[in-house]
Amino acid sequence: MKSSSEILKALENESIEILRETAAAFRKPVLLYSIGKDSAVLLHLAMKAFHPAQIPFPVLHIDTTWKFKEMISFRSEMAARYNLNLLVHTNKDGVSQGVTPFNTGISEYTRIMKTVALRQALDANTFDAAIGGSRRDEERSRAKERIFSVRESGHRWDPRNQRPELWRTYNPKITNEQSMRVFPLSDWTELDIWSYILENDVPVNPLYFAKERPVVFRGEQMIMIDDDRFPLINGEKPVMKQIRFRTLGCYPLTAAVESSASNVVEIVEEVMNVKLSERATRLIDGEKEDSMEKKKTEGYF
Amino acid sequence: MLQPIIRLVTCGSVDDGKSTLIGRLLVETDSVPHDTVAAARNIRRTGSTVIAGEVDFSLLTDGLEAEREQGITIDVAYRSMTLLNGRRLIIADAPGHEQYTRNMAVAASRADVALVLVDASRGIRTQTLRHLTICSLMGVSRVAVVVNKLDAAGYSQSIYEEIVSELLVAANRLGIKDYQAIPVSALAGDNVVVRSTNMPWYTGPTLLDYIQSWSKPEELLTKPHMGVQLIARAENFRGISGTILNGTFILGDEVVILPSRRKAVISEILTYDGKLERAGDSEAITLVLEPEVDATRGDSIELASNFTPPADRFNANIVWLGETQLVHSRSYLLISGSTQVPAIVSKIRHKVEIATGDHEAADELSMNEIGVIEIATDAPIALTPYVEQRNTGCFILVDRSTLNTVAAGMVNHVLRRSENVTEHKYEINALARASQKNQRAKVIWLTGLSGSGKSTIANELEKTLFTSGMHCYVLDGDNLRMGINKDLGFTRADRAENVRRVAEIAHLMSDAGLIVIVALVSPFASDRDSAREIFEQGRFAEVWVKTPLEICTERDPKGLYKKAADGTLPNLSGVGQEYEPPTSPELVLDGTELVSENVRKIIKELL
Numbered sequence: 001m002k003s004s005s006e007i008l009k010a011l012e013n014e015s016i017e018i019l020r021e022t023a024a025a026f027r028k029p030v031l032l033y034s035i036g037k038d039s040a041v042l043l044h045l046a047m048k049a050f051h052p053a054q055i056p057f058p059v060l061h062i063d064t065t066w067k068f069k070e071m072i073s074f075r076s077e078m079a080a081r082y083n084l085n086l087l088v089h090t091n092k093d094g095v096s097q098g099v100t101p102f103n104t105g106i107s108e109y110t111r112i113m114k115t116v117a118l119r120q121a122l123d124a125n126t127f128d129a130a131i132g133g134s135r136r137d138e139e140r141s142r143a144k145e146r147i148f149s150v151r152e153s154g155h156r157w158d159p160r161n162q163r164p165e166l167w168r169t170y171n172p173k174i175t176n177e178q179s180m181r182v183f184p185l186s187d188w189t190e191l192d193i194w195s196y197i198l199e200n201d202v203p204v205n206p207l208y209f210a211k212e213r214p215v216v217f218r219g220e221q222m223i224m225i226d227d228d229r230f231p232l233i234n235g236e237k238p239v240m241k242q243i244r245f246r247t248l249g250c251y252p253l254t255a256a257v258e259s260s261a262s263n264v265v266e267i268v269e270e271v272m273n274v275k276l277s278e279r280a281t282r283l284i285d286g287e288k289e290d291s292m293e294k295k296k297t298e299g300y301f
Numbered sequence: 302m303l304q305p306i307i308r309l310v311t312c313g314s315v316d317d318g319k320s321t322l323i324g325r326l327l328v329e330t331d332s333v334p335h336d337t338v339a340a341a342r343n344i345r346r347t348g349s350t351v352i353a354g355e356v357d358f359s360l361l362t363d364g365l366e367a368e369r370e371q372g373i374t375i376d377v378a379y380r381s382m383t384l385l386n387g388r389r390l391i392i393a394d395a396p397g398h399e400q401y402t403r404n405m406a407v408a409a410s411r412a413d414v415a416l417v418l419v420d421a422s423r424g425i426r427t428q429t430l431r432h433l434t435i436c437s438l439m440g441v442s443r444v445a446v447v448v449n450k451l452d453a454a455g456y457s458q459s460i461y462e463e464i465v466s467e468l469l470v471a472a473n474r475l476g477i478k479d480y481q482a483i484p485v486s487a488l489a490g491d492n493v494v495v496r497s498t499n500m501p502w503y504t505g506p507t508l509l510d511y512i513q514s515w516s517k518p519e520e521l522l523t524k525p526h527m528g529v530q531l532i533a534r535a536e537n538f539r540g541i542s543g544t545i546l547n548g549t550f551i552l553g554d555e556v557v558i559l560p561s562r563r564k565a566v567i568s569e570i571l572t573y574d575g576k577l578e579r580a581g582d583s584e585a586i587t588l589v590l591e592p593e594v595d596a597t598r599g600d601s602i603e604l605a606s607n608f609t610p611p612a613d614r615f616n617a618n619i620v621w622l623g624e625t626q627l628v629h630s631r632s633y634l635l636i637s638g639s640t641q642v643p644a645i646v647s648k649i650r651h652k653v654e655i656a657t658g659d660h661e662a663a664d665e666l667s668m669n670e671i672g673v674i675e676i677a678t679d680a681p682i683a684l685t686p687y688v689e690q691r692n693t694g695c696f697i698l699v700d701r702s703t704l705n706t707v708a709a710g711m712v713n714h715v716l717r718r719s720e721n722v723t724e725h726k727y728e729i730n731a732l733a734r735a736s737q738k739n740q741r742a743k744v745i746w747l748t749g750l751s752g753s754g755k756s757t758i759a760n761e762l763e764k765t766l767f768t769s770g771m772h773c774y775v776l777d778g779d780n781l782r783m784g785i786n787k788d789l790g791f792t793r794a795d796r797a798e799n800v801r802r803v804a805e806i807a808h809l810m811s812d813a814g815l816i817v818i819v820a821l822v823s824p825f826a827s828d829r830d831s832a833r834e835i836f837e838q839g840r841f842a843e844v845w846v847k848t849p850l851e852i853c854t855e856r857d858p859k860g861l862y863k864k865a866a867d868g869t870l871p872n873l874s875g876v877g878q879e880y881e882p883p884t885s886p887e888l889v890l891d892g893t894e895l896v897s898e899n900v901r902k903i904i905k906e907l908l
Contacts, residue, residue, distance in 0.1 A: 171636060
């Protein structure tokens with residue numbers, strides 16, 4: 001069954017409390033916007049939390065230049081709809097060094113174009129708190145992360161030295177070298193996210209809905225060909241498949257699933273029935289069991 | 302009304318069958334992705350006795366053992382599942398071995414229900430008593446004592462009953478009212494989700510039933526409270542945003558802002574989804590008050606007919622979480638909800654032995670220790686007894702230099718004497734008194750090693766100021782130890798109290814309009830920071846008399862370094878005890894320079 005309205009309301013209340021606490025306790029917070037479904041819910045919650053005032057912090061997107069085209073157009077729509085102070089940052093050094101998902105190992109590519117880019121943007125703007133849409137049910141190392149999670153100098157996460165977090169009393173104090181990552185969606189599940197999108201009519205990216213799209217196969221993974229930068233193997237022709245995405249990221253690194261779910265109701269149905277772990281479609285996570293913890297210690301979200 | 306979300310803390314080690322129990326609970330409520338369940342049928346750990354093709358439930362719960370083998374951090378992990386009655390269960394799993402009390406206190410702090418595992422073949426052990434003590438201390442409202450591995454004990458009723466009778470004694474001592482012992486086999490599935498046919502003698506609830514039937518006791522919802530998080534401002538709008546706890550606010554309610562005790566009426570309860578007539582426990586809302594009384598972040602709002610009088614002295618239980626010990630007389634930052642206020646632990650009444658509940662005298666508390674303390678806050682704060690209201694009776698303490706969370710506190714009661722003391726405002730103030738003397742009141746706080754030259758500089762400075770007609774006074778550390786501070790030694794705690802007293806005296810003297818020169822080793826940064834805290838902006842100047850240790854040792858005017866070298870003086874700053882150099886003093890003096898030059902610098906830069 002889909003998440004009940006009562007559960008969604010309770011989760012919403014908790015997230016709003018966390019967003020308000022962040023806005024009030026930090027000098028210069030920022031909301032990390034990935035354009036995905038979790039970010040969509042996060043934006044919607046931020047709008048609710050500060051109503052009737054505007055969202056009081058800027059929204060930052062780390063653009064690797066390899067995002068789906070439909071993500072970028074959707075980003076502009078949302079900026080207008082929520083009247084966002086939208087900042088976009090790309091690691092220009094990475095671009096000028098010619099780093100792409102094809103010529104650089106996936107984890108190195110991710111480090112340069114996502115982790116390093118994020119650190120550059122946070123440092124350049126002197127943000128002291130960054131709000132992200134991560135959920136504890138996504139992955140093992142996230143399951144033990146705090147809601148208010150301290151980053152040491154260089155944005156390093158030290159999982160061995162996390163602050164104890166008790167009750168609903170958060171400790172927002174940080175030294176000059178430290179910064180804070182804040183996760184208002186910690187207690188949400190994937191099904192909660194979709195149920196909430198359905199119940200609140202939250203706008204989400206069209207890539208989540210099934211449609212005929214051109215794909216090629218890499219191992220068991222289906223990759224959508226979003227532009228002509230994708231190196232096809234000799235004579236290879238993309239085939240049209242009825243697909244959708246469960247998570248959104250860089251298009252060459254995000255596998256599609258075959259699906260006929262073309263609206264939110266059908267997606268909720270699908271999420272309830274498929275029961276596959278969500279990040280199975282992310283190419284970067286599978287490399288090593290502890291790969292997420294490793295990336296996070298370097299400053300990844 | 303049933304709360305939609307139930308929070309569960311699990312206590313017990315992997316050896317008690319915890320992973321298997323939680324794994325089974327997850328699978329039998331269809332809370333695990335099917336690919337993960339499939340993997341648990343095929344993959345086997347070395348030494349596993351689970352038959353191939355069957356689900357190894359212990360593989361599903363984040364594999365705590367695997368984490369340990371791989372050297373991945375072990376910490377409280379959270380996991381969500383939907384119960385069969387549609388409610389949500391959020392499990393906080395506290396690992397059993399390392400930093401045990403600390404992890405469990407964190408995991409239990411929000412828990413509604415605790416699951417305490419007992420191995421039927423081993424009975425109630427010291428560990429079980431520790432679990433129960435922490436559950437009781439942290440105010441977990443319902444405790445499920447799972448007597449596991451009964452399959453290996455022949456499903457014996459007498460073994461179960463023996464455990465129940467022992468449990469009764471412990472629960473009575475700890476004041477745990479709502480508890481239930483449930484005979485279970487996590488491995489075979491008896492009484493976890495499905496009622497066992499192997500134990501017809503047990504007629505109580507299954508584990509799942511017991512968990513999912515929990516509801517918040519009604520008496521905890523009779524005193525509505527909202528901490529002010531922020532003020533929402535928009536065109537023609539000013540509202541107060543926060544989350545309601547412990548009850549319901551209704552439109553038209555007369556409320557009081559704390560600690561100011563200003564009264565107003567709720568004229569609007571606003572959310573993005575519309576205006577409400579009433580808003581209850583855990584709802585995040587924005588209140589509009591009539592008239593628009595002054596309220597700021599950190600204040601709280603309660604019913605005018607039923608509010609907590611703010612106080613500034615409390616007796617509290619405390620779990621020490623920090624790596625460095627609790628030192629009484631040291632200033633910490635107390636945070637409760639959105640309220641932050643400096644606070645001093647004025648007394649450690651005793652330490653509590655976790656397994657037996659015995660009291661033990663203590664001057665310090667170390668990590669994982671539990672104690673009862675008295676705490677004094679710099680400003681009044683509305684805290685309730687923790688047993689009455691958990692979310693308004695709790696606080697954390699934050700170390701003022703590392704800014705880490707070092708303690709979890711639970712208020713027992715207000716210490717009454719504070720209520721009879723009220724600050725009286727006098728009309729002649731520090732500024733008036735200083736102007737009469739044609740000077741600005743100031744505190745020059747000289748810190749540095751023994752022998753660095755503090756007293757010499759203080760003496761010269763006072764002479765220079767005195768001859769030019771200024772009114773000043775020197776507070777010398779050693780001299781004060783002959784009088785007001787003669788009861789204090791040189792431990793960290795005593796040094797903290799020493800600095801606190803000197804700061805208060807300097808405060809009184811500067812309030813009288815004087816220029817106060819303090820010559821005090823004051824080796825700890827946090828103590829100096831708390832001293833600074835009590836002065837208004839610009840009144841206090843920290844001056845580091847920086848002299849290399851070798852030169853101080855050579856000078857050794859009081860023979861202290863020699864004693865330290867002999868081993869007869871263990872606590873000398875810079876030798877047997879640390880000296881923490883100031884990180885951002887108003888002035889740094891080179892203690893090897895001419896005294897007159899240093900005096901000139903102080904006058905030029907600070908006066």
